[in-house]
Amino acid sequence: MRTKKVSLSIISMLFLLTGGLVQPQGEWNKRAEAATQSAVINEVAWMGTTGSYNNEWIELHNPASADLSLDGWVLEAQDGSPSIALSGTVPAQDYFLLERTSDSTISNVAADQIYTGSLGNSNEVLYLKDASGAVIDEVNSWYAGDNTTKATMARIDSSFSGTVSTNWSTATTSYEGGFGTPKAANNTAASGSGSESLTNVSEELGAINVYFNKSASTQYAMPGNEANYNVNLEDRLLKRLNAATTSIDLATYEINLPRVIDALMNKAAQGVDVRILADAKDATDPHYTERYETMRLYLEKLVRGQDGVVGTGDDAHILSDSPMFVVEDPTKRAAYDLPASFTDFPQRNVTVGSTATTGYMFVEGEYKDTDSYYSPGNQMHNKFAVIDGEWVFTGSWNYTVTGLYGSEENMNQGILDGNQQHVVEVHSPELAGIYKTEFEEMWGSGTTTPDNTVSNFSTRKIDNTPHSLTIGEDTVEIYFSSGDDAVGRMTELVKTEADENAYFTIFAWSDQALVDELKNKWEGSYVDNQGTLTGFDVKGLFDPSFWNQWWSASIEMTGRTASQTSTNNPNTRWANPAPVYAANESRKLHAKTMLIDADTNSDPTVVVGSTNWSENGNNVNDENMLIIHDDAITNQFLQEFNARYVNAGGVVQ
Known part of the structure; x- marks a missing residue:
């Protein structure tokens, strides 16, 4: 993997400098073209709604980073009903809602197109064809959905085929017609039942392998750098x-x-x-x-x-x-x-x-x-x-x-x-x-027998390890808690080395100094409720259980006022709320990850590990943190971040 790094950086730089107008050649070009010219059948209410079994609807999704014209496209069933001549545009990473018969099928969500023709409750096959007649996507059975509860069949991962049974699940989010997410992200990306993808694994000395147990948006991969996702971490x-x-x-x-x-x-x-x-x-x-x-x-x-x-x-x-x-x-x-x-x-x-x-x-x-x-x-x-x-x-x-x-x-x-x-x-x-x-x-010892009279945990430990080394071509920093001030190093990293963007997924974040440095990057001010946007890009996700806690960094970033304050906890509102969200996962958002200058030429870096960005995480608990300076590794984390971010309602440019 390390041998690819120079060529990856050159290709990425050319792509960025040309504004995406010049694509690298070969397989990357083919993949990029497919990503920008395709759509998928994303959700099907084949059972109708609680209002009527006739109130069927179908949702398409454009996972690419460019708008998609559907003029000349067709969505048709194998048995001929329905057969829908599509028209209109699906914005980048957005959704296109087709409602049967009238726009009242879902009263509070506007249809993008009305169609006629009913879906069968079994043995139905749907084809999505582009203007040339080529089949872009196919669904060959109702692999999920519930006719009793009127829960839709919802796609898990747009990068997997619609003919794979494990790429579909039954919706669990309620809406006026039962369970589903019309014209919104499916609440299924965290179900983890999609196929495992292991494409970047090396046993070589100096290898750094990254694994995610949830989905990743591989359309954002650098050439040959698709993330490993839906991975069984136990294996x-x-x-x-x-x-x-x-x-x-x-x-x-x-x-x-x-x-x-x-x-x-x-x-x-x-x-x-x-x-x-x-x-x-x-x-x-x-x-x-x-x-x-x-x-x-x-x-x-x-x-x-x-x-x-x-x-x-x-x-x-x-x-x-x-x-x-x-x-x-x-x-x-x-x-x-x-x-x-x-x-x-x-x-x-x-x-x-x-x-x-x-x-x-x-x-x-x-x-x-x-x-x-x-x-x-x-x-x-x-x-x-x-x-x-x-x-x-x-x-x-x-x-x-x-x-x-x-x-x-x-x-x-x-x-x-x-x-x-x-x-x-x-x-x-x-x-x-x-x-x-x-x-x-x-x-407490160097043998198999521990010495609990010598051992030290928590605040009794000292800073006794190097904090930087070279692995392959990469600089990797290592910090342990307590004693090494890992979150302090993160704060310094944001202050002195972040030039263009910072993206994060965090379980719990209360450290004020780190918030303040990011605020200054975002709006050029450390002062409460003051600042003007600088052009620095911030995006992030918090675990929902801490989204509204008074001590959470999410309070400040969204321009809210904390109900109380304490030392090194939230007290500085952002004048310009950042696009940060509560995660939309089936369980906890457990990562503690920050990406600095991802997909740029300014030393892309990712912070990973067990450390929550808090007083306990930094100064009380026993933790470990890695800071990896590598464009390809950071890009893999970006692919996973984008999947989580879109699933939470964010928009990725």
Whole structure:
């Protein structure tokens, strides 16, 4: 992948300088032409609406960055009804609504064209043909939709064929006629049931592979640089774990994937050194009670190894920020093939934080004082693995069922309906060495036996790693929390290196200094409710659960006034609200990603990792952040960003 970089930059520069009028040759030219001259059948209300089964409608979508004329085009059924001579224009990345018989089919959405002719409720085939008669898109069955609830059949990904059954889902967003999104983005891009696309993966030294578990808009790809999307991230982790021959260092905020647990057990039994840093959840928090219990059951299996006996050679080794105690419920233990007796672990009477706690301790925590441990209130929020001192596997993805699949039922069917995530894996012994240093600062030793009297988590860590190295042709920066001021480096990056644009997807953002620097780029002022647009481009998405929180950066960026303020939290409104939105995903928008100067000649850079841009993320929790200076990698993140952004109602030029 690194060998492509110079030629990619030259082609991109020519394309930008000519305003898109001169296309590169070959396959890129063909793909670009197809993207700007095609449309897809995007949503079909073959069942009608709650008002009448006759109120059928069809939506077309233009996914390209240029307007599309439909004059001379035809949308027709194989049986001849309907047969619609199309006319009009579909704006770039917009929608074209066809309503049957009259514009009253959907009273609050204006039709772009009225047609006649009914759709069958089964065995229907639709063709979308251009002015030359060529079939541009085809739907050969009703793969989704619900006649009872009047939920439409909605396309998942415009880059996949309409004849692929898994590229369709039943709409879940309500509207006046049932469930659907007439003349708006389908609420299905996060369903993850589209086909996996793995086109840019390398095993070479210096490789940087990026994976997204949701869709990506590959029409924005640089030549030969299509993003890897709809990727089963568990499979990618398992590939690395199963290839390990000497060591696995895994730092995990949460873990409950059975296949990953089995892989770690198998590797430990094969003699691979398996060391695991795990976060001890606050078991009194109702959000974590059941999940933390499941996690402890799985971790006990790892501590016992395949023979089920503590202290033998097939065991994995685990340390946590705060101690963990066994789950004593006999029914639950039996369900995870754990022995009924757990007295082979010591029964301890200790203080955890300020709480006296008694239990059978199977994972030690960071030592505070005699029989005293730190509370689990500060999160060991990392999600990274170091394999054989060669590969680093990191990103925003927690190794959980909900994080990737959404539910156990989905997991059993291979449906990726979890949170929106990314993973970056890097083949670099130098980077692996830096991550190992961070790991062992928390682990407390360089052996398989942790030393909890030496280990340091959270604010007790120090800045003890390099922050920049060259991987292939790329500069990669590395920051850990707490102690390295990762968000401070982001703030400096925006202030001193962002020249043309900044795009972001963020789970939680409250850091005021970072907001202020972006405000100054956007409207040339740090002052509350003052500024004039500079031409710098800002676009972004926030997880909806934090969209209206008083501390969220979204409040300021949209020109609203926070209901309260505190140190380094929102207090400066933007005079010119930015086009930022609450994400429209089926579950959480879990990324912590910022793109700087994407698709420009001004050092395109992407910030990735586990760090939320907040006081806790920067100064309290254990986190990791990568800043990758690379045009191709940044472009891959741009493809995924554009898919999320359009899905939320944003417009991409």
